[in-house]
Amino acid sequence: MSVNLRQVAERAGVSVRTVSNVVSGFALVAPATRERVQRVIDELGYKPNAAARHLRGGRSGLVALVLPEMASPYFGELAGLLADRAEAYAWTLLVQQTGGDAGRERELLDGVRAQAVDGLIMSPWGLSPSDLTRRPGSAPLVLLGEQDAGGLLDHVAIDNVDAATETTRHLIATGRRRIAAIGLQPHLVNGTAARRAEGYRRALAEAGLPALEVPVERLHRADGAAAMTRLHHSGAEVDAVFCFSDQLALGALHVALSRGLNVPGDLAVAGFDDIEDGRFAHPALTTIAPDKPALADAALKCLSDRLADVHAEPKRLVVAHRLEIRASTAARTS
Amino acid sequence: MSVNLRQVAERAGVSVRTVSNVVSGFALVAPATRERVQRVIDELGYKPNAAARHLRGGRSGLVALVLPEMASPYFGELAGLLADRAEAYAWTLLVQQTGGDAGRERELLDGVRAQAVDGLIMSPWGLSPSDLTRRPGSAPLVLLGEQDAGGLLDHVAIDNVDAATETTRHLIATGRRRIAAIGLQPHLVNGTAARRAEGYRRALAEAGLPALEVPVERLHRADGAAAMTRLHHSGAEVDAVFCFSDQLALGALHVALSRGLNVPGDLAVAGFDDIEDGRFAHPALTTIAPDKPALADAALKCLSDRLADVHAEPKRLVVAHRLEIRASTAARTS
């Protein structure tokens, strides 16, 4: 078994209290004592027991990250950033996947783990904001994504309406007139797709252009491909598609290229999220680039603030985004 | 604060022992008592305290996943599979990133967290197998990837030499004669790239063809792009590139297409890992598809077996792979 405080204390000829002081570094200890104790700690390879600290102090040093899926490039990047930056708060990240399922989200929110972590960072798809406010006493929760919970929950996100408006305006500015949107998810309560659709419609309305919206089941490449195929079969003449995620856009792009379309000549394609794939696609994908490091920092900071003051006013943090214009939406040279 | 055993016991008019029995379900409890206690548990919303259980029982229900980076599609997919399947073992996954850095790997392996988890699943890049065997008493470790630790460590992997041989033979069979390999990492002790290079050389030797190896710094798309650019500038005439990861291949593909090359007409491109990107690239990427679900299952099973018997003989588990032939290496129609 591993070494404990008492063994270190005995060996160093001091009490456990003193060893504890040396380890935590807070209380005053005579320099000579401190050095002697430290030597014994190194010698014995003493490591404080996390379970005992947790039990005693009520803090585990663990933060749960609850995501629809880690394999998605967007969430993968975000998880990586969060894991790295969590270190500044002495937190370790624990990841749990929901598949976007409401039942599973509920389960993870109410489960044993939710009480054993210092906080949760979650990107809900299935649960509505009002569902999310109804939770028995588990750890503080910070949401990723715009969630209209009537100011009752902390959340961090970009301004999706604005980003979508900007993207659609860009497509219009490059001379496109028949612009389809791929990515509405009518079956989800999650408002992100709805907000992007709102921005899309707004820009089209400004220009007096008609909207053409193609719903999808999920947000994978295959869904983008299927939507593009449906769009094609519908006979709709389209000169641009705005996809609500880069994955959808890459799927759509794949189908367009396979059908022999010239992108951006015949069809412009824009995405959302700025995943690495999109930068190396051919043509490279125009996209909305959220400031992901800022998003990760904001989420952690928000959680940290909440822990410091449980009764503070819930925050709504908006992080920056940037329209990243690449080859897939270049203006037609006609 | 939250409810504990004692409060449930008092309310139900039984001892903590009985409540504990009801919760764990192991010991015998009279049906009437069980029901009464269960009702109080539900009423009070009692949830067992993970810290106390951990302290008492020595098991945290946590498994650390130590990876170079979560944002990489391959590791993202694997992490997702592991997180899902860990549930069958009642484990929650905790993820830590190393960036492939040896110091960081050491740190995570020896740190406090490594003692507070039931086990670790790790994909080492910086530490050599012999480094990995030198560990003070932390939790059991299962390695991902072929690690020649002289049979001292549990590890699960595909047969990299075989997979690379197969891929190279395929390129030769489609009529390619000047086949470059992109992805050696001479600065890393990790043997994976070396094994793939071995398979590549073997197949070339069989056919009496020369090898042309391009090293890379890391395994991102940008590195593949840089390698392809260097290859081009070197003036080497090449009709196929075998990249040791799909990310490298996608970077190389991007550069090739940007230079106006026809893929697969002028140049065949093959990758490794079967990430979703590759399937939707244009042309779709030929690749080695490891059986990732099997890999995840094997790693968890291996860890579970190790926990059950600390002194069992270390295992070397080999999971299946399949050469997935797609458009990027189609035979030339000349």
Add this chain to the structure above:
DNA sequence: GTGAAAGCGCTAACAG
């Protein structure tokens, strides 16, 4: 500056 001891919530050995 340092020691003694209580107690966080749980499990399981011991008693009945």
Add this chain to the structure above:
DNA sequence: CTGTTAGCGCTTTCAC
């Protein structure tokens, strides 16, 4: 079948 209780390793209050 159920009650009582020691103790997992740590922090911290209280004494000295």
